[in-house]
Amino acid sequence: MTQQLDLSRFAINQITTPSWSMPQAIDGYARQGVSGIAVWRNFMDDYGVGQTARHLKDADMWVASLCTSAWFNDAASAGGIANGIEANRKILDQAAQIGAPCVVMVVGAMPDGEKDIAAHRARIRDALAELAPHARQVGVKLGLEPLHPMYAGSRSVLNRIKDANDLCDLLGDDTSMVADTYHCWWDPDFEAELRRTGKQRLSTFHLCDWLAETRNLRDRGMVGDGVIDFARLRSVLDDIGYDGPFELELFSELDWWKRDPEETVRIGIERCAPFVGARLR
């Protein structure tokens, strides 16, 4: 059945199948006709960066992104931010090695004892500016991903697509946007800010649904099981001429992570297919 679907722009984000190792994910996605992958560092580190790069090449698989950056959380110590920058330089190098066009920047949340969120946002802006030249040097974008506001305490203080667009304006061509339906669906400015992002700056687009009755912070929904209007968002992307990747990215502690990854991939393909073709059906 999958042979009839146009999956040329479709990738599976590896966190969707966390019980699979790096080689299992590559082979498992390929087996069902998916040739795009978003790589997570923990699986890549376990397998080795060089071996990951070779396996991806052998499987003829393209890489949508490398997830994720090191967090800039440690502002307490003098060298904390500098260490974060150095860690991210190495991650950018690894992204180049596996052919990832961007590193998904999850910028980090409030450092211990910090209560000034505006000050921390400014710190992160400055750290990204310092990292940008290295990104250019290795030909990998800093893919700014606004995370849902519920992660502002623990994962990232970059929480609106507007703020990511502002950062792209400020920092220039070494940065790009990673937009995610799960993180942004509630935002009254989502569509307008996607148009502002534009085709050139949008590195990749994450598909994930928001369950009406969300139980915890890792309870994302399979596309179609929640409240998000994917057809409408796809038409906005078509309007701006976006021709980049679509990734299925699913954190699902209570449901999909417990299933056989073969099933998750199969159902993921079925659900995403209507929204990921080269042109909207």
Next chain:
Amino acid sequence: MTQQLDLSRFAINQITTPSWSMPQAIDGYARQGVSGIAVWRNFMDDYGVGQTARHLKDADMWVASLCTSAWFNDAASAGGIANGIEANRKILDQAAQIGAPCVVMVVGAMPDGEKDIAAHRARIRDALAELAPHARQVGVKLGLEPLHPMYAGSRSVLNRIKDANDLCDLLGDDTSMVADTYHCWWDPDFEAELRRTGKQRLSTFHLCDWLAETRNLRDRGMVGDGVIDFARLRSVLDDIGYDGPFELELFSELDWWKRDPEETVRIGIERCAPFVGARLR
């Protein structure tokens, strides 16, 4: 100890001590020197509206707000929104009976099968407009409370203080703002929009902390246990001349709701006292 504290503007929101009935809450707060309460309908309905009003008067207790409105969730049926308006008319009447200056409007989330959040927001705007004349008639404000974006699927599609201010601009003096640190702390526009709200339109201000490691959607933090800068927000409120109530409102399934309410109230007073005096210390 509490005798030395200035608690004249301080109220406890009844959901903070859900194991107490209406009379237990009134007496329990009074026992520790708190003379303000935000009433929840379920406890009031159990006790009776008339009996609640009498008990509040006998205890010399003032009411910060009545929580909450009926949701406008049922847009599927023709009469769904009309039923919501009718239910809220009765709730406004009850608010007047107990001397609550506002009903906290939790406007409702996505109706079953609805995927167009902008359309639902427009429906709610229209329903509020229809409700406003009754609010004026009974002398109770429609207190618009923007809820954290993580409740957009299940509780309320009003998620930014900016949008609540826009609604107040549009709907006029029958509406007001209910601002909550837990819902808005992450918002880069929080302080600017509080200034825009202004003293006249701010009905009540909810205190609640955001825990860095939030475990579920009812895992709010006691003031001081999280990442929110209450002193800074208090100084913004002083700047605009705000002289209304401060409420401690704590949903805490995994921690505070399990404790003896006497302890929750005692610690709540200790933690909030530095931020709720008539003037900032």
